[in-house]
Structure formats: C-alpha cells, structure tokens
Amino acid sequence: MEITQDAYGRQLLAQYNNQTATAEIIERDDGYIDTGSDPGAYFREYKQWSPLERRIIKFANGRTLDIGCGAGRHSLYLQEKGFEVTGIDNSPGAIKVCKSRGLKKALVRPIAEVDKFKPASFDTILMLGNNFGLFGSAKGGKQILKKLTRITSPEARILVGTRNPYRTSDPDHLQYHQSNIRRGRMPGQFRVRVRFGKIIGTWFDYLFVSPEEMEDVLRDSDWQVERFIGAEKTNYFAVLWKNFSAANAERERKLARRFTE
C-alpha cells in the first residue's frame, strides 16, 4: 500500500488514460466507505452537467480562476468560450490531466496559497463541484475568503457548489454529524480520504453546509450571497459577491482618512 497526497490525481490520470472507468472510492474517518462521483463525472461535457451547474456557469465573467479544477471540465468549457481561465489544483495528477486536455493555464497550487496570485488578478472565482468544501472549516473559509478578496477585482464574484449535509436520513450520517458536534466541528465537516487501487490518500476535511451555514461562514467576510441556485436541493450552488455595504465601506473610509489626514 502507498500513502500519498495525490490518490485523487492518480485516479484522474488512470481514468484519462482509459486504464480504468471505476467509480471514486471515499473513506470517512468513522470507517464509512462509499463511492463518490460517478465514473467519468470529472470529464463530463457541458451538455452532461446538471441543469443547476449549467445555470451558475453563466455568472462567470472576465478573468477566471478555477480552484480545485480537477480534470478541468469547467475551465475547458470557459476557455473554449474565449475566457481567460487559470485552473489550480493541489493534485499534480489533476493538473497533468488538465494540461493534456488542452488547458493553457493550469498549475499545482493548494487553495491555501491562492494569495500567491497578484492583487486584483481575477473577476470570477469558480469553486463548483462541491468545492466550497475545500474551505475545510468555517475558520479555514474565513481565512481563504480574505485571500480571495485580495486577488480579485472590486466587482468580483465567487461561484460555489456544495451539498446540504442535512438532506439525509441515513443513521450513519446523522450519527457522524453528532460526533462532529461533540468534537467541536461543524456537523458537515467530513474528514475523508480517497482510496484508489493500493493507493491511500491522506486525510483531509471536506465541508458540506446548509444555505444558512454558508451564510454563517461568510459572516464578517467581504463576501455575501447574491443568490442561491437550487437552495432546496441536496446539491446546490450560490453566487457570492463582494460586499461593499458594511466592512468594505468602513475600510474605505479608514483608507480615505489615512490619505487625507
């Protein structure tokens, strides 16, 4: 057996090279194991996306950063449309697949290092395919949202996808929520790892939130929900926009004072 951070990338590479067409296997830290995305889901063309996903992508505008781009399905679609797109993923295997598929700007970079981009580099941030989960926790989310403020233009938007963890009646999941609460975690904070053949991924936190919890994560950040798309569904999306009403207005005033005093 081999422990590696890139079990996920190894799987995408294998799928891309057509050596396998197996489903993704995800193991949770309570021993619960299940298949994740359907075989081939990461390679789906626009026409095969869910109706909600086809709706939210329309909000993409200008220079776009796709965080956790996977096999590049969203990035490649926008690049094809003429957008200037950069895809990042912490998986070297995923980035290799993106490049092989023709994505011009693709680099290995974890979400935590998103502030390596220059200020105001992007007008749209994509975090589709449950990638709101990459925040890992409410605290992690707040830190990353600050970094996203810096690297985006004033009118920027973040397009996020997540799963509502409460839309289940599975006793194993309900029990896991409770155990998370006891550990001081959010109920939908799933510690998981990818299994692929003999390769075992490292554990990481993947955060699933209800619409209300998403707003909690955003509270006191520079971002707020502009609109939910499919908020009543298990898998839903949200358009986030920079909030100039409160925090930013205050900051602008401070800046203005500094220059005038």
Next chain:
Amino acid sequence: MEITQDAYGRQLLAQYNNQTATAEIIERDDGYIDTGSDPGAYFREYKQWSPLERRIIKFANGRTLDIGCGAGRHSLYLQEKGFEVTGIDNSPGAIKVCKSRGLKKALVRPIAEVDKFKPASFDTILMLGNNFGLFGSAKGGKQILKKLTRITSPEARILVGTRNPYRTSDPDHLQYHQSNIRRGRMPGQFRVRVRFGKIIGTWFDYLFVSPEEMEDVLRDSDWQVERFIGAEKTNYFAVLWKNFSAANAERERKLARRFTE
C-alpha cells in the same frame, strides 16, 4: 464500524429497498480496493445479462440448485420458466431478498454444507456470476465437487462462471499473483472482503482460474468440462458433466463385483 459475515447481504438488502444504488466495494488483503459488480448487476433481468450468460443458462435442465444465488436473478428466471429451483446462499440478507422477490425455495446454506441435501436431489447445479470462485481453492473445490456428485443425478451438469485472472496488465494484480505463488496459493486465489458503509465483511478466498486451471481443479473428480463458453474472454463459462469414463467406470465395476461375488 461493524464486522459481519453478511456485508454482502446488507448491501443487497439496501439495494433492494432502494436506499442506495451504489457499486459494491471490494477490498483485497494487499490493500487493493475497487468497485466490484456494477450497481444493480445482481438484479439484472435476463435481457440485460451478457450474451454468454444467456447462452449457458440454456443448459439448465430439471431440478436445479443455484449455489450463491445472491439476489436470485438466475433462480427467478428459471422459476418463471417452470423449473423447480432451489437457491442457497450463505448470506441471510441475500436469501431475504430472494424471498421478497418471490423465489419459492431459498435457504441460508454455505456451499460447504451442500451435502445436507438428499442424494440425487438435483439435475443441474448453477454456479454462475463468478461462483466457481466459491470453491475458494483447488483443495476446497475437490471436496465440494465430491459433495456435488452425491446430491446430483447421474446425468447432472454444473454450469459455472469464472474470471481468467491472467487477462490483466495491471502491475498490482500481477504482483498479487506472484505473492500468492510465494504463499503456496493459486495465483488467482483472491482473499477479499466486502465493504459497505460502516460494515466490514469477513475475509474469504475467492478463486479465479484460467480454463487450464479449471481443468486442474476438476482432475480426479467426477466432473469434467463438457464445453467452455467464451474461454478466450476475461469472464467465461463452462458446462461440467459427470465423468463416467474413468473414475466412475472403475467405481461401478467395483460395486458390480461386490454384488456379484
């Protein structure tokens, strides 16, 4: 987590009750993990079977015993056709599903206890869906074949399905074959367990053989290959029939002598 012999049955029950439609997850003792049968495979109707499977089922004749009947797809098909069919499985969950689906004769019984049936009870034994693998080993196979001799009529047939383990180029599988050889096992003797949610099945040996190895397992038994069906494929079938030429003829002579002397 829960360790149980019946992870497999729990999965069939969940599929039957429509609580899940996930693929089966199989873990091998070298840590290799993969999905097994497609979601729903155990419930497929005759029309959805592989062409080879539709061919071999035509050899079923008379009173039929389906060993490892799973969700009962073969048994139910034959019962529908008017056959007298008995399904056995060591999984209580599987038998529960079979009964719910309308199989009249279905009982929890492991293959090792197949000799609990009265002599000459069956004219056909079904071991489709890779159930040649239930022999577990060459030695185990020889013991069970003796029991099958006893419970079948003189003209009986066994219809078996298996997978040729050598039809792979996956280095993990090739390495596993080698490690089996070093452990004094047949290369295709896979020690596996089923994972389902938080349920972990007990380890068991599942035997995959090439056509040549199948004949080795049958050597000196009362059974021989009448014909292979798709021997050149990864998943193939064979019709076994009682061999009266050598061993049995000798036995008959001995018996005859005993009565005439």
